[in-house]
Amino acid sequence: MTGRPSFVEDVSKLPTHAFSYRSLTWWGIIGFMVIEGSAFVLTIAAYFFLMSHEKQWAPPPWEPPNPVAGTLFTAVMLLSEIPNSMIKKAAEAYDVAAVRRLLPWIVAIGVLLFVLRGFEFNSLNVKWYDNAYGSIIWALLLLHTTHIATDWVDSAVLWRLMRTPHGEEPRRLVDTDENALYWRFVWLSWLPIYFLIYWVPRMFR
Amino acid sequence: MNRRAAICVLLAAPLANCGGVQTALGGEGAEGANFVRLFTVFMIVCAAMYLIITVGLIVALRRRKSALTLDDRRHHETSPVLRPALAIWTALVVTGLAALTVASFLTDRSNAAVARDSRLTLTVTANQWWWDVEYHSPDASRTVHTANEIHLPVGVPAEVILKSNDVIHSLWIPNLAGKQDLIPGRVTDLQLVPRKAGQYRGQCAEFCGIQHSLMALDVTVESKADFQRWYQAQLQPAPPPAGSLEVAGYGYFTTRECSSCHNIGGTPASGQIAPDLTHFASRRSIAAGTLPMTQANVARWLADPQAQKPGNHMPNIGLSPDQVRALTAYLGTLK
């Protein structure tokens, strides 16, 4: 830069954090949600591609998965949105105490979900190596489980972090807000997968 | 053929090989001829577009008298002529490409219609790295089994059913038609309408493992009479061995390793996992186009197949020179 610049505008009054699309990390989270969403969409496309070769789905003699554990899982997942929304609201209202109070709930729900997920794997009635139907069902469930796992770790770490003095900092509330957003993605992406794993194999028998 | 000559000129005549046994510019089949025709159309249109662009570029570079640059502080302005120029260019590109799309579509239709009433059906099954060929006939006893060669009567549409036993291969006989993949678990097909008698060559065009390069097949297009003669000969079992050397070779072949994999019709050798050798000596080449069919090459192959075509599925058996000689002599009788 040659010479002295001309100073046009002072930006020192601008805030140092912001929620939603004004935040930089929000765009990062959205980016990763799009990536993972594409992965889900493509896995689902692969599911239908394999299904299109079959007369019956699940292909006999394999029984469709037993939906009890999966349905319970779905119910818990949907219910988890209640504390999740509360956390999101509390974060946006800078209510650190509420966030600190509510985060353990999400972590506990995560543990419950893991237990239910274990039962889900047990109720698929097919092994991943039996045939491609089994493979794609397992792939969908496993892919979603990694999302539960990552967000559970994220929530647990956030819980721990919020209990330190760091929690008082507005930017950490932005993090909390975005963690809640990601949890929404996790349960929203579960719904089609739930349908594909448990109900489509019943509908086409 | 005028068109072919035109292409040859377009493609720098000394390089293009329009009379080869394996060339896309041959046009000896219905689809191959369609290719040559459509390729000519595309070449002309594309050459014209290339000319327009490069001439435009040269003119633009040599003009250098614009006033709409930074030096005149008018670098954001554009001449009014550019707007219609853009419109004309767009129209030109879109029309040219649309015309090509239509031409391609019509040729595709013509290809699809070319052999609807095929009168000859054969199945080609690809294996790593050879072709199994079976001619079908309503009468099961008139089914012919051969390998690494196809004979076709000229002018008779033939439907080739394509299967694979292991990985994905692709059958490409450029003189006659485009290629078609052979995919395990799927059945594809290829329509061949040979228009001109001659000896051609096909090759695997999809990478299929270590010996993808040496997986060719010989294609003979002949008159209907010649084809019938060949077909009748193929129906015959192998002749019994005559001389002592041949008998020794026959003995080894039918009782030892050879017969675990190879079949020779009319003998106890009935292996089904390697090329059928019933009329081995009537073929033009050995091991899917690896070597020309000569006594010396057969001997060389038998002594050390892994040296001729490394990685192929025929093991080095460790034959003695006498055994090689006997087997060569016997295989030579399988006309």
Next chain:
Amino acid sequence: MSSRFPASLCALGLMACLAGCHREARQDWSKPRADAVPAASPDTIFPGNGRAAPVTTAAAFYEHNAHAIARGQQLFATMNCSGCHSHGGGGMGPALIDDKWVYGGRIDQIAASIMEGRPNGMPSWQGKLTDQQMWQLAAYVRSLSGQVPKDAVSARADELSNTPPQTQTEREPLRPADSAQQ
């Protein structure tokens, strides 16, 4: 840049080298190794009557080599071994995926069984297959019961899956009664 290359990767690379050279060597390209299949001695067939000689290095090569096992897998299918052994699950012939070996479970014992044939239906393959092919088959048969290194076998063949993946099969211990020590 290379000087700062993660040291752990180097170490892993070296390990991969040692394992990899052995595992991936393409043996078919060269002349067959001079390793004839040994005739089964009574010691190896009827264990307990003596000590079998240790497995030769040439024989050990086959069961650590991915190409040998893969070729064996192919031969197993094309020579119609499944006709009796049914993908290793057993049928007319004994099952091959379990830990029970009637005539010994070492690679040289299996190769000997293939070469000589056994009573009650197992044909002799001597002269029908090369020695090398019999070693390859034996290596594959051993892989069916998880006896060979997992990184050298393929998880499955491109055929009907009648058994769990071989990379997942539990390693079956050789019953002491079946053979002498490894």
Next chain:
Amino acid sequence: MTAAEKAKAPPIDVPRDGPELTGAELQRRLARTWDSPPGLIGWLSSVDHKDVGRRYIVTALLFLALAGALAIVMRLQLARPGNDMVGAARYNEIFTMHGTTMMFLFAVPVMQGMQIYLTPLMVGTRSTAFPRLNAFSYWTYLAGGCLLWVAFILNIGPDVGWFAYPPLSGPQYGIGKRADIWAQMVTFTEIAALAAAVSLVATILKQRAPGMTLARMPLFVWATLVTSLMVIFSMPSVALASGMLLSDRLVGTQFYNPVERGDALLWQHLFWFFGHPEVYIIFLPATGFISEIVATFARRSVVHYPIVVLSLVATGILAFGLWVHHMFATGLPRVGYSFYTAASIAVSVPTGLQIFCWIATLWEGRPRLEVPLLYVIGFIFTFVIGGLTGVMIAAVPLDLQLHDTYFIVAHFHYVLIGGAVFPLLGAITYWFPKLTGRMMSEGLGKVGFWMIFLGFQLAFFPMHIAGLNGMPRRVYTYPAGMGLELPNMLSSIGSLVVALAVLLFVVNMVKSVLVGKKADPNPWNAPTLEWATACPPPRYNFAHIPMIDSRTPLWDQGKRMPVVHGLRVEDRELLLTSVLAAEPDVREPSAEPSLWPFIATLAVTVMFVCSIFSPWAVLFGAVPVTIALIAWFWPKSPVPDPEPTIS
């Protein structure tokens, strides 16, 4: 003070840039704030986008050299029919390594490296959005590249082609661990590319200088935005495909086994859904280079800017609808073919429009024939041939003959070398002062250009003819007497000329780095913001964040650069602006250097490499990865002040 109070607290009194703090004193203090720690640890912890970008470029060029050496080996083998210099198995490994390295380890990374280096400078900000993610991206890429090449050197390199079609790459026919190494290398480069793309998108959308509305973004930044979005949408596809392949090979899933209800073509659909956009991920940044170079050397802004932008976007979208044209020979329903033919031909329309705009800009301007512009001219002469042969092979009846022959080899080398490497060489020459502070030699540059331009035509034009004469791809030998001798010999000679030219380019680079002419901030009198700062730029990029009101700010501003001020000087702080209008919005802290991205890469590497051998490695390997990531994101300062210093 509660969080709510903190959120509304007025800015505290810390040093900020502005009329009172400017010039040398400001630069000294900013340099201290934005510097990387010294020593090896500091080198490994750097999160400076310029370090990351430069490392990306240098590493990618090294891989180019390696893959180029393999190309020479192949050309020597193919120079004569029936040659036995290289055996069948080795040749298969070599062409697999060549293709894989060029696509995954050279072309995409080098473009992303240029984007990582240039984008923050071009949009006028101090860093990328996620500097640590960016650093992680580079290390992961390096680990993937090393995995592949170490494997190759140890003679367990992949031999299944860069496309790795099952069943050939599947558990039965892909023997040993070769295909696993290929698939895991894909996972590494995937993660690297995705991480870089996310960071770039956020940088472009949120960190543009005040006043740089979307309609004033440099065309290279537009190309970067479109490319990064394409990476985000297409890369998951190959990640999924290679994940399925790995699980088929490792735990016996049946995705690609036709006998157990799988389908080998599933791979091809997933692979080409990624693979075709991949070509544009390589090509679009190159069009960005060209737009910038053309504007600078024609001394005027690119005409019909909106058309160029729309072309970029249209190409990006259309690229996702073409993948089936790689599968015309697989016997899919004929009806579908017509659609993909039309779409594949249509995608050349936007490119045709871009070419028009560049030529029109040259026509409107006063072109200076310096080396970067020479490469643009070489690009048009060469790439257009590749584009037109592309139109040919979009037609099904032509493709069925030409598919998988040397005609295709010629086609995509015209597209990728003519369309991406020529512009890249031009771009390196053009931005060399920005990368190193010195100019490249003009004389050597011109000689090099003519050598590579002519050598390229000699090497690759005869391949069209070899293909028409019946030479399939991926063969290690061919018989004599089929008209293949002459084209192949010419190709081999040409490839040696190209190799010499590349060598000359490298010599020119090395010489110029050492003794080249020192560069002013704006040696070419270029219009965009990266030229508003020194060559090479200081760690903090800009002492004050510039403010712009046109597409060519350096040509339109007066003597004094308009800037905004008030950013903190003692802490790393960025100015975020609104997505569309680029109005100043938020000040956010930017990440300090950290060793954790490097450690995370080590953990990921251990996990991925071990998971080639055991599925449990994914589970156990995830523990160190998780620990590394937690440490990476855990805030550093124990007592946060109202304006935190770390994210």
